[in-house]
Amino acid sequence: MAEIEIKVVSNKKDLMKFIKFPWKVYKGNQNWVPPLIMDRKKVLDKNKNPFFENAEAEYFLAFNDGKIVGRIAAIKNDLHNEHHNENIGFFGFFECINDQQVANALFDTAKKWLKEKGLETMRGPANPSSNDEYGMLLEGFDDSPRIMMPYNPEYYLTLCDNYGFKKAKDLYAYKLEHEKVASSGKLKRVAEIAKKRSGIKITQIDLKNFKSELEKVKFIYNKAWAPNWGFIPMTEKEIDNIAKELKPLVEPSLVLFGEIDNNLVGFALVMLDYNYVLKKMNGRLFPFGFLKLFTEKKNIKWSRVLTLGIIPEYQKRGLDAVFYWDILMRAHKIGIDLGEASWILEDNEMMNRGARVMNGEIYKRYRIYDIDI
Numbered sequence: 585m586a587e588i589e590i591k592v593v594s595n596k597k598d599l600m601k602f603i604k605f606p607w608k609v610y611k612g613n614q615n616w617v618p619p620l621i622m623d624r625k626k627v628l629d630k631n632k633n634p635f636f637e638n639a640e641a642e643y644f645l646a647f648n649d650g651k652i653v654g655r656i657a658a659i660k661n662d663l664h665n666e667h668h669n670e671n672i673g674f675f676g677f678f679e680c681i682n683d684q685q686v687a688n689a690l691f692d693t694a695k696k697w698l699k700e701k702g703l704e705t706m707r708g709p710a711n712p713s714s715n716d717e718y719g720m721l722l723e724g725f726d727d728s729p730r731i732m733m734p735y736n737p738e739y740y741l742t743l744c745d746n747y748g749f750k751k752a753k754d755l756y757a758y759k760l761e762h763e764k765v766a767s768s769g770k771l772k773r774v775a776e777i778a779k780k781r782s783g784i785k786i787t788q789i790d791l792k793n794f795k796s797e798l799e800k801v802k803f804i805y806n807k808a809w810a811p812n813w814g815f816i817p818m819t820e821k822e823i824d825n826i827a828k829e830l831k832p833l834v835e836p837s838l839v840l841f842g843e844i845d846n847n848l849v850g851f852a853l854v855m856l857d858y859n860y861v862l863k864k865m866n867g868r869l870f871p872f873g874f875l876k877l878f879t880e881k882k883n884i885k886w887s888r889v890l891t892l893g894i895i896p897e898y899q900k901r902g903l904d905a906v907f908y909w910d911i912l913m914r915a916h917k918i919g920i921d922l923g924e925a926s927w928i929l930e931d932n933e934m935m936n937r938g939a940r941v942m943n944g945e946i947y948k949r950y951r952i953y954d955i956d957i
Contacts, residue, residue, distance in 0.1 A: 778902030808893025
C-alpha cells in the first residue's frame with residue numbers, strides 16, 4: 585500500500601466526503617443503518633451544534649492513491665474534564681477499511697491533535713460524547729442497532745486492539761420481551777409495593793405544553809445521572825436541541841414523569857425504534873423519506889429505553905420498577921413487545937439488577953477504549 589495521506593476537513597465539500605464515507609465501508613452490510621445525512625451535518629457543524637460551545641474538534645480524512653480509506657474526529661470536551669476532574673480527549677466518528685496501517689495513521693493523527701491540546705489520554709469512540717452514540721460494538725453484529733446506538737464491523741475491534749487500546753469500560757444492551765418481563769412476578773410485586781409505599785404518580789408528557797414539560801426534563805436529567813461514570817452534564821441549549829430533533833418522533837405514552845407529593849422524582853424516555861424506517865431511506869429524508877418515516881411507523885416492533893433516571897434522594901426505593909412496569913404495559917398497548925434497555929454500565933449494579941429482574945438478556949455489548957497519549 586502507498587503511503588497514507590491524512591488531510592484536515594477544511595470545507596463543506598470535505599465535510600460531505602467525511603459524512604458519506606461510511607457508505608463505502610458498509611456496502612452490502614444488511615445490518616448497518618445509514619444515518620440521515622442532514623442530521624450528520626447538524627451534529628458535525630461546530631457553529632450550530634451547542635455541544636461545541638464547550639468543546640473543540642478536528643475532523644480528518646485518510647487517503648490512499650487519491651481514494652478515501654478512513655476518517656476520524658479528535659475531540660476536546662471541556663465539560664467532561666471539568667465534571668470528572670480528568671485530562672482526557674476523545675476520538676469519534678471512526679470509520680476505516682480493514683487495514684491496520686490506515687487505522688494506525690488515523691489514531692496517530694487524533695492522538696497528536698489531542699496531545700497538542702495538553703491532554704493525557706485518548707478515549708472513545710464518542711460521536712461526539714457520551715450523550716450521543718457511544719462505544720464500539722463488541723457483540724451482536726448479526727442485528728441492526730436500535731435508534732441512536734452505534735454499529736461497526738467486527739474488524740474494528742482488531743484494529744483497536746492491535747493499536748494498543750485498552751478497555752476502559754463495557755456497556756450493556758438488554759433485550760426485553762413482553763412475555764418474559766410480564767412473567768416476572770418479582771418485578772410486578774416490587775412495583776406494586778414501591779407504588780403503594782411511595783405514592784408515586786406516573787404521567788406521560790403533554791406535548792401541547794412541550795416547553796414547560798422540557799423544563800421538568802432539565803430538572804431531573806443532570807441530577808439523576810450525575811454520579812455515573814462518563815456522564816457529561818447537558819447544557820440547556822443541548823437539551824433544547826435534542827428535544828427539537830426528537831419531538832416529531834416521540835410517542836407521548838412512552839415519555840414519562842414520576843411525582844411524589846407533587847415533587848418530580850424521575851423521568852423515562854422510551855423511543856420507538858425508527859432505525860427500522862431509516863434503514864430504508866439510505867440517508868435521505870427527501871423527497872419521499874419523510875413519508876416513509878410515518879407510514880412505516882405502524883410496522884416498528886422495537887422500542888429503546890434511552891433514559892430512566894431517579895434523582896438520588898429517591899433511589900433504592902423500587903421506583904425504577906414502577907417505571908419499568910408502566911413502560912411494559914404502555915408499550916404492549918400500542919403493539920410494541922420488544923424493547924432494548926441501553927446503554928447500561930457494566931458495573932452499574934442497580935440498573936443491571938433491575939434488568940435481570942425483568943428477565944432481560946444481555947444481547948449486545950459495547951466497549952469504550954482508552955490509550956495514553
